[in-house]
Amino acid sequence: MDYTLSEEQEQLRRLVEEFVGRDAKPYLDKHGREDFPWPLFRKLGELGLAAIPFPLAYGGGGLDYRCYALVLEELSRLGTALGSALAVHGLPQLILAKFGNEEQKQKYLPAMARAELLGAFALTEPHAGSDAQAIKTRAELRGDSYVLNGQKIWITHGGEADVYLVMAVTEKGLGAKGISAFIVEKGAPGLSFGKRERPMGLPHHTREVFFDDCVIPQANLVGNAGDGFKVAMTALDSGRITIAATSIGLAQQALDYALSYTLERTAFGKHIAEFQGIQFMLADMAAAVEAARCVMRKAAYLRDSGLPFNLEASMAKLLATDAAMKVTTDAVQIYGGYGTSEDYPVQELMREAKISQIVEGTNQIQRMVIARELLKKLRQ
Amino acid sequence: MPVNIIVCVKQILDPEIPSRDFRVDAEQREAVRGAANLVTNIFCENALETALQLKEKSGGKITVISYGADSTEDALRKALAMKADAAIHILNDGQAHPDPLSVAQVLAAAIRKLGEFDVVMLGRESGDWGVGQTAGLLAEELGVAAVAFVDKVEIGADGLQLKRQTDVGYERVAATMPLVISITNDEHNVPRIPKTRDVMMSFRQPLTKWTLEDLGVNAAEVRAGNHYYAVVDLFIPVQELNCEFVDGDTLEARVEKFAQRIIEVTGSM
Numbered sequence: 001m002d003y004t005l006s007e008e009q010e011q012l013r014r015l016v017e018e019f020v021g022r023d024a025k026p027y028l029d030k031h032g033r034e035d036f037p038w039p040l041f042r043k044l045g046e047l048g049l050a051a052i053p054f055p056l057a058y059g060g061g062g063l064d065y066r067c068y069a070l071v072l073e074e075l076s077r078l079g080t081a082l083g084s085a086l087a088v089h090g091l092p093q094l095i096l097a098k099f100g101n102e103e104q105k106q107k108y109l110p111a112m113a114r115a116e117l118l119g120a121f122a123l124t125e126p127h128a129g130s131d132a133q134a135i136k137t138r139a140e141l142r143g144d145s146y147v148l149n150g151q152k153i154w155i156t157h158g159g160e161a162d163v164y165l166v167m168a169v170t171e172k173g174l175g176a177k178g179i180s181a182f183i184v185e186k187g188a189p190g191l192s193f194g195k196r197e198r199p200m201g202l203p204h205h206t207r208e209v210f211f212d213d214c215v216i217p218q219a220n221l222v223g224n225a226g227d228g229f230k231v232a233m234t235a236l237d238s239g240r241i242t243i244a245a246t247s248i249g250l251a252q253q254a255l256d257y258a259l260s261y262t263l264e265r266t267a268f269g270k271h272i273a274e275f276q277g278i279q280f281m282l283a284d285m286a287a288a289v290e291a292a293r294c295v296m297r298k299a300a301y302l303r304d305s306g307l308p309f310n311l312e313a314s315m316a317k318l319l320a321t322d323a324a325m326k327v328t329t330d331a332v333q334i335y336g337g338y339g340t341s342e343d344y345p346v347q348e349l350m351r352e353a354k355i356s357q358i359v360e361g362t363n364q365i366q367r368m369v370i371a372r373e374l375l376k377k378l379r380q
Numbered sequence: 381m382p383v384n385i386i387v388c389v390k391q392i393l394d395p396e397i398p399s400r401d402f403r404v405d406a407e408q409r410e411a412v413r414g415a416a417n418l419v420t421n422i423f424c425e426n427a428l429e430t431a432l433q434l435k436e437k438s439g440g441k442i443t444v445i446s447y448g449a450d451s452t453e454d455a456l457r458k459a460l461a462m463k464a465d466a467a468i469h470i471l472n473d474g475q476a477h478p479d480p481l482s483v484a485q486v487l488a489a490a491i492r493k494l495g496e497f498d499v500v501m502l503g504r505e506s507g508d509w510g511v512g513q514t515a516g517l518l519a520e521e522l523g524v525a526a527v528a529f530v531d532k533v534e535i536g537a538d539g540l541q542l543k544r545q546t547d548v549g550y551e552r553v554a555a556t557m558p559l560v561i562s563i564t565n566d567e568h569n570v571p572r573i574p575k576t577r578d579v580m581m582s583f584r585q586p587l588t589k590w591t592l593e594d595l596g597v598n599a600a601e602v603r604a605g606n607h608y609y610a611v612v613d614l615f616i617p618v619q620e621l622n623c624e625f626v627d628g629d630t631l632e633a634r635v636e637k638f639a640q641r642i643i644e645v646t647g648s649m
C-alpha cells in the first residue's frame with residue numbers, strides 16, 4: 001500500500017481542484033446553497049466525475065475507490081455540498097451496478113454517469129432511522145405492478161432526483177428479510193414530495209418522499225424480493241468510505257484556513273501562531289486529519305483489492321467525521337469571534353461537519369458495526 | 381483545411397499561491413519553490429485552447445512542445461489530456477535560467493526536426509518572469525512572420541484571420557501561413573478542464589523525449605545561454621504605507637489641505 005499519490009492520481013486531483021476553483025466555488029458563492037446546483041452537477045458528468053468507480057461498460061470511469069475518495073476529498077474542500085451530492089448519487093449507481101439486471105443497468109447507469117439523471121437513496125422513515133429494519137413503507141404486487149404506500153424522510157435529492165432507490169416491505173413479519181429494493185422514477189403516479197428540509201449549513205437537499213398508491217412496473221424490483229436490506233447495507237458499507245472522504249476534505253480545508261489565519265491575526269503583539277496554545281491545537285488538528293485519511297485510504301485499498309473492508313470503512317467514517325467535527329470547531333475557535341460570523345467560512349464547515357456524524361449510520365451505529373465485526377472474529 | 385499546429389508550453393511555479401507564501405532567493409535570483417505546485421503557464425493554456433478550438437473547426441493536428449526539467453512531463457500529460465495529439469519533451473538538463481533567446485533557439489531546432497508546420501502558438505508571456513520575448517524570437521529563428529497578443533484565430537480565405545488586442549482596442553489581421561502567434565487571454569479561450577477518462581488515457585499515450593543533442597544544437601552553447609539578458613537583482617518590493625490625516629475647521633479647509641498634500645507628495649515622487 002502506498003501513501004503517496006501516483007502521477008495519474010495527482011493529475012486527477014488537479015482536475016478537481018481546477019473545477020472547484022474555476023466553476024464550483026464561484027457558482028456557489030454567487031447562488032448560495034438554497035437551490036440544487038444543477039449546472040455543477042451536469043459539469044461533473046461532462047468531466048467524467050459522476051461515476052468514477054462504476055463500470056466502463058456502462059459509461060463509468062472504471063477507476064478504483066482510492067481515486068473516487070480522492071475526488072470526493074478534493075471536491076469537499078468547498079464544504080460537503082457537492083461531495084455529498086456525488087456520494088449520494090453513487091449509492092443507487094452502486095446498487096444498480098451490483099444488483100441490477102442488464103436492462104436496468106443499460107437504462108440508468110450511462111445516463112447517471114453523464115449526470116443527465118440524478119440519483120437518490122430512500123431508506124429512512126420518520127420512525128425508522130438507525131433501526132432501518134423497522135421501515136413500514138409497503139410494496140404490494142398487483143398484477144404486473146408494485147404498489148407502494150408509505151413515507152420516507154430526510155431523502156437527499158428528494159424532489160430533485162430522477163431515479164430513487166427505495167426500500168420497502170414486500171412481506172410483513174419477516175423483518176430485514178421482508179424488505180425489497182425498487183427503482184422509482186420521478187413522475188411515477190402517486191409519488192410526491194414534502195417541502196425542503198433545512199439541515200444546518202444546507203449542504204444536502206433533502207425532502208420527505210410520499211408514496212400514495214404509487215404504481216411502478218414489476219420490472220423495477222432490484223435483485224430478488226427480500227434482498228432489499230442486504231442491498232441497502234451493501235451500498236452503505238461502501239458509502240461510508242465516501243462520507244469519510246468528504247469529511248476529510250472539509251476538515252483539511254478548515255485546517256488550512258485556520259493555519260493561515262494564525263499568521264494573519266495578531267494579539268499581545270505577535271501573530272497568534274506564536275502561542276503554544278494555538279500551536280498545539282493546530283498540531284492536534286493536523287494529526288487527526290492525517291490519521292483519518294490513512295484509515296480511509298486503507299478501507300478504500302481493501303475494497304479495491306477485493307478484501308473485506310466493512311470494519312475499516314466504519315472506522316474511517318467514525319474517525320473522519322469526528323475529526324472533521326473537532327477540527328472545524330477548533331478552526332472556529334482559532335478565528336475567535338470572527339469564526340462565528342457568516343462572513344467567514346469556518347462556521348459553515350463546522351455546521352456541515354455535524355451532519356456527517358449522523359448520516360449513513362450515526363457514529364454510534366458505526367461503533368456497533370465495529371464491535372460486531374471484532375466480536376465476530378473472536379467468536380470464529 | 382486541416383491545420384498543422386504546434387503549441388509551445390512552459391511549466392512554471394503556480395503564480396496563484398498566496399503572496400504571503402511567496403519567497404525569493406536573492407542570491408540565486410530565483411523564486412523559492414516552497415510548497416507551490418508546478419503548473420502550466422496560463423497563457424500557454426490559452427494558446428492550447430485556441431489551438432484545440434481551431435482544430436475542432438478545421439481538422440488537423442496539434443503537437444505540444446516544452447523545453448524544461450523532468451517535471452515538465454506533467455504539463456505535457458495535461459496537454460494530452462486536453463486532447464493535443466502529440467507531445468514532445470525537450471529535456472533541460474542543467475540550464476538554470478534559460479533566457480528567452482536560447483529557449484527560442486531550442487524550440488526552433490525542435491520544430492525544424494519535426495518538419496512542416498502551419499502555425500506555432502505560444503502564450504504571450506509566462507506568469508513567472510513575464511518577459512514575453514519567446515514568440516518573437518522564435519519567429520525570427522524560424523524565419524516566419526509573427527503576430528502578437530492574438531485572442532482569436534479563425535480560418536480565412538487564404539490563411540488565418542486573427543484578432544489581436546492593442547492598447548486602444550483591437551486589430552484584425554489576415555495572415556498567411558506558416559507563422560508564429562502569441563496568444564493572450566480572452567473569454568473565448570478559457571482553457572478547458574480535461575475529462576477524467578482523458579487524464580487517465582494521457583498516461584498511456586507516447587511522449588517523445590529529446591535531448592539537446594538529439595536536436596543537433598550545440599548543447600554546451602545552449603547551456604551557457606545568451607548573455608544579452610541577465611537578471612541583476614531579484615527582490616519582493618516592500619510596500620510602505622503611511623497614513624496621514626488632514627485637519628481643518630471646515631470641509632473646504634480640509635479639502636484644500638488634502639489637495640495641497642497630494643501635490644506635495646506626488647511632486648516629490
Ligand SMILES: Cc1cc2nc3c(=O)[nH]c(=O)nc-3n(C[C@H](O)[C@H](O)[C@H](O)COP(=O)(O)OP(=O)(O)OC[C@H]3O[C@@H](n4cnc5c(N)ncnc54)[C@H](O)[C@@H]3O)c2cc1C
Pocket residue numbers: 088120121122123124128129130131153154155156157199204206355358359360361362363364365368
Ligand atoms: C442531511 C441528511 C441527509 C440524509 N440523507 C438521507 C438519504 O439520502 N437517504 C436516507 O435513507 N436517509 C437519509 N438521512 C437519514 C439518516 O440516515 C438518519 O438520520 C440516520 O440514519 C439516523 O437516524 P435517525 O435520524 O432516525 O436517528 P435515530 O435512529 O432516532 O437515533 C437517535 C439517536 O440514538 C442513537 N442510537 C440509535 N440506536 C442506537 C443504538 N442501538 N445504540 C446506541 N445509540 C443508538 C443514534 O446514534 C442517535 O444519536 C439523512 C439525514 C440527514 C440529516
